[in-house]
Amino acid sequence: MIRKSKLKQTNRVHTMCDCNPKVCNNCKCPRESHDIYHEEYVDVRNRIGLKATTTTASNSGDCRDKSSQQGYSWVPPGITSDKVEVYFRKFPEEKVPKKGSKGEKYRDNQLVRQLPRQDLALAYCKFIEPEVRNKFQQFVNTRNESALDIGYVQASLETNINCKNCGESMPIGDLAVIAPKFGEFDVGWHPYCFRCSVCDEPLVDLTYCEKLEKLFCERHYAETIKPRCSACDEN
Numbered sequence: 001m002i003r004k005s006k007l008k009q010t011n012r013v014h015t016m017c018d019c020n021p022k023v024c025n026n027c028k029c030p031r032e033s034h035d036i037y038h039e040e041y042v043d044v045r046n047r048i049g050l051k052a053t054t055t056t057a058s059n060s061g062d063c064r065d066k067s068s069q070q071g072y073s074w075v076p077p078g079i080t081s082d083k084v085e086v087y088f089r090k091f092p093e094e095k096v097p098k099k100g101s102k103g104e105k106y107r108d109n110q111l112v113r114q115l116p117r118q119d120l121a122l123a124y125c126k127f128i129e130p131e132v133r134n135k136f137q138q139f140v141n142t143r144n145e146s147a148l149d150i151g152y153v154q155a156s157l158e159t160n161i162n163c164k165n166c167g168e169s170m171p172i173g174d175l176a177v178i179a180p181k182f183g184e185f186d187v188g189w190h191p192y193c194f195r196c197s198v199c200d201e202p203l204v205d206l207t208y209c210e211k212l213e214k215l216f217c218e219r220h221y222a223e224t225i226k227p228r229c230s231a232c233d234e235n
Contacts, residue, residue: 005032005102006181007223020124022221030125034065035141042073042074042111044074044111044115044150044204044205044207045150047051047111047115047117047120048077048115048120048144048148048218049120049121049144049208049223050144050148050149050150053175054217066081066084068173070084071098071099072088072096072097072098072099073083073097073098073104073107073108074097074107075087075204076152076153076206076224077152077183078152078153079155080187083153083175086117086175086230087153087175087191090190090191091191091202094106095202100131107205109202109206110201111204113199113201113217114199114201114203114207114217114218114219114221115207115217115218115219116194116218116219116233118233118234119218119222119234119235120140120218121140121152121162122136122137122140124234125234126234127229127231127232127234128234136235139222139225139226139235143209143218143221143222147181147209147210147221147226148207148208148209148218148221149179149180149181149207149208149209149210150205150207150208151177151178151179151180151193151194151203151206151208152177152178152180152206152209153175153177153178153206154175154176154178154188155175156173156174156175157170157171157172157173157175157176157188158172158173159172159173159185159186160172161176161186161187161188163176163188163189163190163193164182164187164188164189164193165189165190165193165194165195166190166193168190170188170190175191176188176189176190176191177189177190177191177193177206179208179210179215181208182210182213194206194208195215196215196216196217196220197214197215197216197220198216198217198223199219199220199222200216201217203215203217209221211224213214222235223235
């Protein structure tokens with residue numbers, strides 16, 4: 001009886017869910033383990049629905065071109081090719097998105113895991129109850145305005161700071177990740193320290209949410225607002 005009581009408290013299932021869309025119908029493995037990305041280049045800004053400015057559109061094109069030229073599926077925009085190599089040397093090899101490598105598959109999985117489409121737009125929600133559709137859209141609008149953003153890499157720090165994650169010193173000239181919602185002058189992270197405070201995974205393509213001065217991937221930010229259905233993976 002105790003186990004059943006705990007299960008009811010921790011697992012939430014929509015009344016409309018009669019299947020498990022998180023699992024492949026054919027092989028029963030997690031859907032995120034499949035090669036679901038077939039585009040040559042995935043622009044995370046388009047995926048999360050943030051409006052592009054002239055600057056971000058230019059950076060996106062620059063990122064796409066450099067990714068292709070250097071053999072990556074993604075590189076931080078706005079920095080030189082040699083700084084891209086410096087950036088990726090901070091990561092374990094299996095998390096570096098070299099084309100055709102385990103790192104490329106890791107990035108694909110993290111795009112699905114950290115940025116689930118059903119969190120990003122109502123069009124991808126299959127099991128949401130009609131009476132909460134307006135609340136969902138309000139959540140999306142508020143999140144996009146106040147919490148969701150994309151960080152960037154500053155190629156050379158102009159002042160000494162401490163990494164907001166590990167606390168270690170980052171001297172002038174060091175390469176750092178900057179998250180505008182935390183401030184852009186005295187707050188930064190080592191590249192591999194820019195991670196979700198819940199799953200502790202690097203934030204895919206520098207996409208993050210901020211809440212109470214903490215970093216979250218979008219998945220775990222959404223779960224601070226509302227529990228996630230254990231069957232369909234929707235909030």
